[in-house]
Amino acid sequence: MITKDATISAPAAPAPPAEEPRQRPGNKRRAWDEVPRWHIYLPLSLYLLFTLIPFYWILLFALRPAGSTSLVPWPMTFDHFDKVWNDRSFGTYFQNSVLIAVATLVMTTLVALAGGYALARFDFRIKRGFMLALLCSQFVPGALLLVPLFQIFAKLQMINSLGSVIIAETVFQLPLSMILISGFIRNVPYSLEEAAWVDGCDRFTAFRIVVLPLLRPGLIAVGSFAFVHAWNHFLFALMFLSDQSKQTIPVGLNTLMSSDSVDLGALAAGGIIAAVPVVIVFAFIQKWLITGFSAGAVKG
Amino acid sequence: MKINIHRTGRAATVVALGSVLALTVTACGDNGSGAAGDKGTEGSGKGEITFWDNNGGVRTDIWKQIIADFEKKYPDIKVKYVGIPAASAQSKYDTAIQGGGLPDVGGVGTAMLAEVAVQGALEPLDSRLKGSSLDGKLSQNLLDVSRSAGGGDALYQVPTSANNGTLWYRTDLFKAAGLDAPTTWSKFYDAADKLTDEGKNKFGFTIRGGEGAIAPALDAVYGQTGITSFWNGDKTTVNDPKNVAALEKYIALYKKDTPSADVNNDFTKMVAQWDSGTIGMLSHNLGSYQDHVKALGAEKFRGIPNPTQDDGTRVQVSNPVDGMSLFKSSKNKAAAWKFIEFALSAAENSKFNESAGQVPANTDAAKDAWIQKAEPTKLAAEALNGAGTKIVQLPYYLPDWNTISKSDNEPNFQKLLLGKMSAKQFLDTLADQLNKAQADWKANH
Numbered sequence: 001m002i003t004k005d006a007t008i009s010a011p012a013a014p015a016p017p018a019e020e021p022r023q024r025p026g027n028k029r030r031a032w033d034e035v036p037r038w039h040i041y042l043p044l045s046l047y048l049l050f051t052l053i054p055f056y057w058i059l060l061f062a063l064r065p066a067g068s069t070s071l072v073p074w075p076m077t078f079d080h081f082d083k084v085w086n087d088r089s090f091g092t093y094f095q096n097s098v099l100i101a102v103a104t105l106v107m108t109t110l111v112a113l114a115g116g117y118a119l120a121r122f123d124f125r126i127k128r129g130f131m132l133a134l135l136c137s138q139f140v141p142g143a144l145l146l147v148p149l150f151q152i153f154a155k156l157q158m159i160n161s162l163g164s165v166i167i168a169e170t171v172f173q174l175p176l177s178m179i180l181i182s183g184f185i186r187n188v189p190y191s192l193e194e195a196a197w198v199d200g201c202d203r204f205t206a207f208r209i210v211v212l213p214l215l216r217p218g219l220i221a222v223g224s225f226a227f228v229h230a231w232n233h234f235l236f237a238l239m240f241l242s243d244q245s246k247q248t249i250p251v252g253l254n255t256l257m258s259s260d261s262v263d264l265g266a267l268a269a270g271g272i273i274a275a276v277p278v279v280i281v282f283a284f285i286q287k288w289l290i291t292g293f294s295a296g297a298v299k300g
Numbered sequence: 301m302k303i304n305i306h307r308t309g310r311a312a313t314v315v316a317l318g319s320v321l322a323l324t325v326t327a328c329g330d331n332g333s334g335a336a337g338d339k340g341t342e343g344s345g346k347g348e349i350t351f352w353d354n355n356g357g358v359r360t361d362i363w364k365q366i367i368a369d370f371e372k373k374y375p376d377i378k379v380k381y382v383g384i385p386a387a388s389a390q391s392k393y394d395t396a397i398q399g400g401g402l403p404d405v406g407g408v409g410t411a412m413l414a415e416v417a418v419q420g421a422l423e424p425l426d427s428r429l430k431g432s433s434l435d436g437k438l439s440q441n442l443l444d445v446s447r448s449a450g451g452g453d454a455l456y457q458v459p460t461s462a463n464n465g466t467l468w469y470r471t472d473l474f475k476a477a478g479l480d481a482p483t484t485w486s487k488f489y490d491a492a493d494k495l496t497d498e499g500k501n502k503f504g505f506t507i508r509g510g511e512g513a514i515a516p517a518l519d520a521v522y523g524q525t526g527i528t529s530f531w532n533g534d535k536t537t538v539n540d541p542k543n544v545a546a547l548e549k550y551i552a553l554y555k556k557d558t559p560s561a562d563v564n565n566d567f568t569k570m571v572a573q574w575d576s577g578t579i580g581m582l583s584h585n586l587g588s589y590q591d592h593v594k595a596l597g598a599e600k601f602r603g604i605p606n607p608t609q610d611d612g613t614r615v616q617v618s619n620p621v622d623g624m625s626l627f628k629s630s631k632n633k634a635a636a637w638k639f640i641e642f643a644l645s646a647a648e649n650s651k652f653n654e655s656a657g658q659v660p661a662n663t664d665a666a667k668d669a670w671i672q673k674a675e676p677t678k679l680a681a682e683a684l685n686g687a688g689t690k691i692v693q694l695p696y697y698l699p700d701w702n703t704i705s706k707s708d709n710e711p712n713f714q715k716l717l718l719g720k721m722s723a724k725q726f727l728d729t730l731a732d733q734l735n736k737a738q739a740d741w742k743a744n745h
Contacts, residue, residue: 066594070577150399159401239395242350242382244360254385255357259409259620260463260587262568263358279672 052261058275061268080269084256088266090273092245093252097231098277100248100270101160104169104230109223111170111214118183121190134175142172142235147277152239164240165248169230177222184218220288228278249274323637332611335695340423343632346376349639352392354407356383362655372562383424390415391399397421404630405557405639410449411620417456418699421562423626424454428637434458434644434662441684441691442661445621451745457623458640460649461658462618464680465519466603468574468582468592485524485607492557495580497697504557504580506573507550511566513713514705514730515694516583519617521546523606526615528690534742536734539727547716547723553718563717585619587678589657603676605683614683615690653677700737708733714742 064074082200084090115125118124119131149168150159158164188211196206234250241247253274256267349511353363360383367379384392384405390412397419408416416422429435442459450456467481473495482488492504513529518538522528524546527537536542554562555581559573567584574582575595582588583606592601608614624640626633642648650665657674660666666685671678683689695701709730715721 026732067575067596069595145396147399150395150401154400183308238385238388238392244381244383252357253386254387255360255383257385257387257568258355258587259386260567260585260593261358262571263591264568264572 011115032061053212058268059270061264062272064265066263066265068158080265081273084252084266084270085274088252088270089247089253089269090249091245093247093249093272096162096246097249100165100237101227101231101277103162103166105223107166107170108173108226109219112174112177112181112222113219115174115178115184116183117211119182120185124151131179136178137175142168142233146235146239150238150239159240160242160246162241162246165236167237168232168240169226169233173226173229177226180222181215181218184215188214217288220285224281224285224289227281231278232274309470332499338629340628340630342634343630344666345632345634345638346379347379347533347632347635348380348628348634349404349632350380351639352389352403352406353381353674354389354412355382355386357385357651359383360655362652365611366643366648366652369648370639374635374638374644375636377473379639380711389526389594393421394419402627402629404627404632404636406625406627407622408625410445410457410618411702412445413449413457413623413625414697414699414701416625417450419657420438421627422450422456423628423630423633424456425458425626428626429455429458432637432641437646437663438644438661439663439666439685442621444694445618445691445696446623448618448693449621453699453745457576457621457625458644459621459623459661461586461622461645461653461656461661461731462619462680462684463585463622464684465516465583465606465616466585466676466680467606468584468588468601468676470578470580470596470601472600473578481602481604482607483604484610485613486610488554488581488607491580492553496557500578502557502578502580503582505553505571506579506582507554507558507566507717508567508570508583509554509563509565509714509717510569511706511710515617516618517547517550517713518692519606520550520692522615522617522692524549524609526609526613528692529613530617530692531696531738534735534738536731536738538734539724539731544724544727547727551716551723553664563714586657586659586676586680589674603679605679612688614686614688615692616683617692617694618696620696621661623661650691651655661722695734695738698737698741700733700740704730704733704737711725 060071060073063076064070065075065077065079081218118128124130135204153159153164153168156164158167192210193203193206196210197203224253232250234248234254237248237251238254241251249270253267253270256263256270330741335551351363351367353359360381361728363381363383367381370379373378389409391409393402393406393408393416395413397416402421408422421519438459438461439457442462443455446457446459465656467482469491473479474491477491477494479494480487482491495504496502521538521543524543525540527540527542530536530538554560562570565573567588570582571584571588571591573579575591586603591605592603605614606616611684624643626636626640630636643652644662646662646664649660649662649669650668652675653660653665654668654670657677658693660668660671660678666681671681684691694705709726712721712726712729716723716726
């Protein structure tokens with residue numbers, strides 16, 4: 001079947017001009033070589049400096065003693081980290097944030113995978129309307145739905161439960177995730193699945209063995225979005241959770257700022273604790289993430 | 301090849317729609333329990349009550365101590381503590397008023413009292429206070445501010461603490477320049493000029509130009525002119541020609557004696573800038589005392605009440621008052637009131653304010669030794685309760701006050717600093733909005 005499709009779709013077009021494409025890379029290489037290196041590195045260095053200064057500022061405040069005005073974090077102290085982690089319960093907040101973010105990632109990815117597959121592979125009557133509704137849902141801010149969500153979770157006895165935040169985060173992540181995943185699935189030739197059916201697989205097995213491995217960049221893109229969004233989101237955790245033992249990192253960071261006083265050292269240390277998992281996640285997945293974005297951008 | 305699932309989809313659509321409707325109906329079917337419509341009950345005076353701290357995090361430790369003391373005295377009552385970040389307290393209350401889940405007791409500052417009270421969520425406390433051991437023990441000035449902020453008809457908040465506008469100044473820089481303490485406005489302007497040396501990045505003053513700029517500016521304006529009332533009949537005095545002149549003089553400090561970055565100063569940036577630089581004076585409140593101690597050490601600065609006029613007349617605007625409110629929807633108001641009474645007792649109120657660095661509302665607590673040792677708090681208490689002090693009551697009771705004093709006019713204040721708007725234009729705009737809000741409020745009361 002793959003062969004047949006390939007045969008049918010093979011164009012009988014005249015051969016393209018042979019020389020021009022081969023010369024283009026060479027020309028580009030020569031043009032690149034002629035550019036003085038500092039034309040490239042100076043703007044990049046300035047941009048890097050501009051990006052890194054705020055991070056340095058956070059590190060400086062987190063690592064220098066309270067009251068110090070030194071521009072280098074010396075003598076270095078970890079008192080601020082100790083304070084936020086132990087005295088201000090950031091250890092607990094961190095665990096809760098990890099749990100919420102990972103659960104949101106898993107639920108969003110699984111449901112988006114199923115929904116995205118349906119959108120990519122099935123025709124149904126309200127498909128266009130459904131796609132439109134998914135897109136429109138992106139224009140609704142979370143704050144607008146706080147009261148109805150609060151009432152629903154109260155009825156379900158889920159207020160002050162991490163489950164309420166996980167469900168709310170997942171629901172808000174799903175529309176965009178489904179649209180993204182459906183784009184990735186459309187890029188996988190349907191004929192591959194059909195070939196697997198011919199070889200005796202049922203639909204689910206064909207999906208699992210043939211399609212799923214090809215969706216890795218897409219799954220990583222969607223999963224990382226879900227993780228980072230759930231990790232950083234403040235509003236639902238603030239509104240649906242009450243016990244201090246169930247709060248998350250963004251809410252904890254907010255409690256470091258009172259109405260008329262801010263402990264900048266503790267705030268900076270808390271900010272680093274909040275940023276580290278996101279930085280690690282992006283450091284590991286950036287290769288697949290870029291692949292995922294470009295693959296998803298091509299309509300199948 | 302695509303698969304057509306019109307027929308099977310119909311069943312799925314019906315199930316999905318049914319689920320959505322069921323959830324919607326259950327949500328809409330809320331009987332209002334916990335929301336503003338619920339009248340609540342006195343309850344048994346035992347069991348669990350929930351307390352929301354509107355300054356969660358920084359005040360958590362001291363509240364937990366007070367709760368432990370309370371539970372020791374009343375073993376039949378358990379208090380569930382919920383700390384809410386200060387910046388989000390209003391939205392948390394608003395959501396709970398609409399969606400349910402209000403606490404029994406909550407910390408409600410005067411800045412948000414009107415908006416919470418106007419939604420019918422709070423229990424009037426006049427009669428409870430009258431029959432309580434607290435009667436006559438709380439500062440009358442603060443009770444007046446609380447009553448006024450709640451609309452004037454009833455007491456919706458029992459004050460716990462007062463803050464006060466404080467002029468923090470660097471004693472080391474003043475001494476080096478041979479300047480007197482900036483106790484009057486003349487000395488303040490003189491010091492601001494003499495301490496400024498822009499080439500060496502030294503400034504006499506740092507002005508608040510960003511978020512929260514309006515109240516300190518009004519404090520400076522009324523403090524200079526000595527006008528003692530915010531209203532003259534139904535019209536505000538804010539754009540009185542004397543106030544216009546005072547504001548012109550005050551904002552003329554910007555860039556002349558202050559850093560140019562001040563146009564974006566909220567209190568965080570302003571305090572951080574003062575604590576880490578060489579700036580002579582900072583106008584904030586008592587709340588930043590500990591930040592200054594950490595950054596500068598206790599010997600390099602003093603905190604005094606805002607300057608007086610040359611003849612010693614002290615006029616200042618009312619500062620937000622922190623307090624506790626009882627929520628109408630509480631199912632255990634008797635126990636909730638016991639907790640408020642306990643937290644406001646002399647010993648506990650003293651303990652709380654020593655930790656918060658504020659002036660206790662309980663007059664017995666205000667006599668405690670720690671206040672005599674904490675000079676900024678002691679001077680603030682004297683200024684607040686001084687016989688000669690005139691307090692201009694800002695209209696916290698107007699439901700639109702927060703909008704007018706923040707989102708509507710903070711950008712205008714920045715235009716004023718940048719010279720894109722005159723002081724008269726700024727104050728006339730502010731006055732028009734306030735007069736309209738006052739007329740609306742009066743029409744509804």
